[in-house]
Amino acid sequence: MPFSLDKAADSYDVIVIGSGLGGLTTAKRLSYCSHKVLLLEFHHQLGGLATWFKRKGHIFDISLHGFPYGMVKTCRKYWTKEITESIVQLKNIVFDNPQFSLKTTFDRVDFTTLLNKKFKIPQTIIDRFFVTVAGMNFYDDQTMTTRELFEEFFPGRTDVHRLLMEPITYANGSTLDDPAITYGIVFSNFMNKGVFTFEGGTDKLIQMMTEDLEKNGVMICTNAKVDRILVEKGKVRGVEVNGRAITAPAVVSNSGITNTIYNLAGRDVFSGDFLEKADAIRVNNSSCQVYIGLKKDAVIEDKGDLLFTSTAPVFDSSELLDMHTRSKTFSVYYPKTRPGHDRYAIVASMNSRYDDWNTLSPVAYETEKKALIERTLVDLNRYFPEINEKIDWLEAATPKTFNRYTLHTHGTSFGTKFEGLAVSRSIFKEVPGLFHVGSVGIIMSGWLGAINYGVIVSNDVDSYIRSI
Amino acid sequence: MTRDDIKDLILEIIKDIDEDADFDALQSDQPLRDQLDLDSMDFLDIVMELRKRHKLQIPEEDYPQLASLDSCVNYLEPLLKNA
Numbered sequence: 001m002p003f004s005l006d007k008a009a010d011s012y013d014v015i016v017i018g019s020g021l022g023g024l025t026t027a028k029r030l031s032y033c034s035h036k037v038l039l040l041e042f043h044h045q046l047g048g049l050a051t052w053f054k055r056k057g058h059i060f061d062i063s064l065h066g067f068p069y070g071m072v073k074t075c076r077k078y079w080t081k082e083i084t085e086s087i088v089q090l091k092n093i094v095f096d097n098p099q100f101s102l103k104t105t106f107d108r109v110d111f112t113t114l115l116n117k118k119f120k121i122p123q124t125i126i127d128r129f130f131v132t133v134a135g136m137n138f139y140d141d142q143t144m145t146t147r148e149l150f151e152e153f154f155p156g157r158t159d160v161h162r163l164l165m166e167p168i169t170y171a172n173g174s175t176l177d178d179p180a181i182t183y184g185i186v187f188s189n190f191m192n193k194g195v196f197t198f199e200g201g202t203d204k205l206i207q208m209m210t211e212d213l214e215k216n217g218v219m220i221c222t223n224a225k226v227d228r229i230l231v232e233k234g235k236v237r238g239v240e241v242n243g244r245a246i247t248a249p250a251v252v253s254n255s256g257i258t259n260t261i262y263n264l265a266g267r268d269v270f271s272g273d274f275l276e277k278a279d280a281i282r283v284n285n286s287s288c289q290v291y292i293g294l295k296k297d298a299v300i301e302d303k304g305d306l307l308f309t310s311t312a313p314v315f316d317s318s319e320l321l322d323m324h325t326r327s328k329t330f331s332v333y334y335p336k337t338r339p340g341h342d343r344y345a346i347v348a349s350m351n352s353r354y355d356d357w358n359t360l361s362p363v364a365y366e367t368e369k370k371a372l373i374e375r376t377l378v379d380l381n382r383y384f385p386e387i388n389e390k391i392d393w394l395e396a397a398t399p400k401t402f403n404r405y406t407l408h409t410h411g412t413s414f415g416t417k418f419e420g421l422a423v424s425r426s427i428f429k430e431v432p433g434l435f436h437v438g439s440v441g442i443i444m445s446g447w448l449g450a451i452n453y454g455v456i457v458s459n460d461v462d463s464y465i466r467s468i
Numbered sequence: 469m470t471r472d473d474i475k476d477l478i479l480e481i482i483k484d485i486d487e488d489a490d491f492d493a494l495q496s497d498q499p500l501r502d503q504l505d506l507d508s509m510d511f512l513d514i515v516m517e518l519r520k521r522h523k524l525q526i527p528e529e530d531y532p533q534l535a536s537l538d539s540c541v542n543y544l545e546p547l548l549k550n551a
Contacts, residue, residue, distance in 0.1 A: 033520055077485060077513065452509060459516050463525060 002046065002210070002220040005242050009219070012038040013465055014250040015239050017226045017264070020048025021447055022437040023254030024209050025078060025454030026461070030252075031216040033462045038248070039218055040241055042225035042407065047206040048254065049406055049413060050447060055393050058293035058345055059338065061202045062397075063413075065170075065331045065349065066090050066306055067447045069193035074451050083208050090195045094304035095166070096383075097327075098313050099159040103304060106167070107194040119160055129153045130191070136184030138443065142418065146183040147176035162315035166308050170329050172445045173284040173351060173414035175317035182418055182442040189448065195306065201338045229253065229260075229434065231269045236433030249468055250461050252435040257416060257424050258283060258409040260436050274423075274430045281420045284442075285321055286399030286411035288352040290376040293393030294344040300390065303383050306331055311379075323356045323368065328379060348376045354399040354410035369396045415439025428460060435461050469548040474541045481517045485510050496537040518544075522551050 013035035016027045024046065027039045045051060051062045076084040093106040102118065104110050108130055115121040132153075146165065154160040161176070168174060168186055198205050213220060229251050230237040238247035253260040261270065261278050270278070294300065310327035312319045320327050328350045335342040360368060373396050380387055403411030421441025428435050437457040439445035444453040469477070475496075482489050482504060489504050500506055511534060518524040524547055526534075533543035 029516075033516065074509070077509075455509060456512060459512055462516060462519060466519065466523065467525065 002041070002222040005040075005221045005224040005244070007219075008038055008221050008224075008246060010246060011238075012036045012219070012246065012248045014038075014252060014461060015040065015246060015248040016252045016254060017229075017239065018042075018048060018254030018438070019046040019220070020254050020438060021050050021450040022439075022454040022457070023048065023252070024206075024213065025451045026252050026254065026437050026458050027213055027218045027220075028078065028209070028216065029455055029458035030461060031213065031218045033458070035462070035465060037218045038246065039213070039220045040224040040226055040239070041220070041222045043405065044222050045206075046210055046220070046222065047202065049402075050202055050206065050450075051405070052202040055291075055293065055395065057296070058291075058343060058393050059201060059203060059341065060291040060293070060345055060347060060395075061331075061333065062289070062347075063447070064198060064202045065329065065347075066093075066195035066197055068189035069196055070189055071196055071448050071451075074448060074455075078451065078455055079209065080212050083205065083212075086199045086204070086208075087196050088199045089193075090197050090305035092302070092304040092306075093167075093195055094307040094309075095163065096307065097162065097166075097310040097315075099162060105194045106190060108191040110194075111163075111191060114163075115160065119157070119163070121154065121157075121160065125153055133184035134188045134191075136181045136188070138181065138185070140181050142179040142181060144180040145177050146174070146180045149180040149183065150176070158314045166310070166315055166320075166327075169317065169320055169351065170308070170349060172442050172449075173412075174442050177317070178442060179418050185443050186446075186449075197305075197337070199337065199339065201333075201341075204338075226255075226264060228266065229264045231265060231431055231434070234269070234431065236431060250433045250435065250465055252437055252457060252461055254436075254438050256283075256406075256408045256412065256438060257281065257420050257427075257436050257440055259407060260427070261423075265431065265434060269431050271430060274426075277419070277423050281423060282417040283409050283412045283420075284414035284416055284439075284445075285351050286354050286402050286408075287397075287413040288350045288372060288399070289397045290348040290373050291393065291395045291397070292346040292348070292376075292380070292387075292391055294346075294387075294390045295392045296343070298344060298390035300332075300344055300384050300387065302334065304332065305334075307383060309379060309382075320351050321353055323352065324371075324375070325350050325352075328376065330380065330383070346380065348380070352399050354403065354412075357398045357400050365398075365400075369398060372396050372398075412439075414442070415445045416441065418442055428464065433464065435464075469545075469551045471541050471545060474544050474548060475537060477521075478514070478537060478540050478544075481514050482506070482510075484517070485513050494537065499535050500537060500540075501535070522548060524548070 016039045019041040150161045226241045307330040312326045331347045333345040399411035424436040424440040
């Protein structure tokens, strides 16, 4: 069980601000490297956006929609055997839109068959496309966009573009105009073996991670909101939290990168050159979600685990972001998702812009939220007829909700666009002892990206602490 | 550490990363990455383990020196001569 802040000591080797998957993993890795770690979380619950909430016997997962198989290796290496063993495949991924309807395991073998048989793409082009995206890496040319990549291989085939892009847009908020390498890296991760989930739900995962951290001696304090990062003579000295100073030669912020620079450290500790790069960071979009809980004895047919649905004629990144978008995913949580908890829950997710919601009057905000729920139910009825009478909980979250719980700038659910990664990676060269971990650069986002980035940053932190 | 000790150390670290790693057919002058299916995260693990166990700081620009078993030994031999 996490502690309250008054139990924390006055000094540590490293302080981690925020307990998203990146923060949790950084705390784990640094404790493994024998450092004395303090983990501070402003919320009463750990996990950041890897979170859940309970209502009337229901448990709703916020960001457990499906991650790549790479999670198995990552959890085995950096977390525990028990966590790794709870990872299971989601085998039924459904697409339903005016251009096509299909069911897939979302891996290279099945996609190759689909592209060839259903979309009539020649085998040689499919193979060449897969080799091209699998070979993409971070150091490659960043000027080519995903749109250009698709046009090169599948010119004019908006249906194929949709099949390839829609799931990735929901996974990390990227669009056809982002660098093709970000697409290639993320898409290839999924295509490796398909889509996986955590059996037992987010609550079980975070509980297991918390226990593992405690076993490794990490001091965890919740309800501890860091007011600022203390910088003295150009170097990190610690943090001020709930009015109290706690010192450490290294601070890792798992708060958003923009939040870290502008609100926690403050502009005055950075050089003009660095600030110029930071000011250019584009924060990614936020989300809307509708949480649907079914009555205790209600049963629904298995129509798939993850449904990418749309009534928009073609895929269009701006349509997906529109407040009244006709595109959404349904994550269906069958009783098998949480063995022992025999309830059905459905979470509808849409991409959304913070400003669209933040500028509404309180009355208009409530009206739009109700309309969002209504539209979602209409769409849901296409897959589960007469579901309305089986529902006993309905609730919606908007970008404002995401902002309130994560404190992320503009409630971003996917961190930043590509340029955020370079700023995040170089922040400790600017202010020695200050590190950032969290969703940045599109590729370091999602559950797998966040955990792996935690490992990468831990290496920098460990190296720094041992060098001073 | 002798060259053989260093070789054993690297293989031991890789075994921790992947307990199924098979060293029987490993060619020491060929890239580890291709033969053992290691990715960049695995190489980062090797760097962190060497720092944890032997206080070795390997700068990022030297990571390519860890490509094959032979190049690892050549690179680490002077650094671990007193270990």
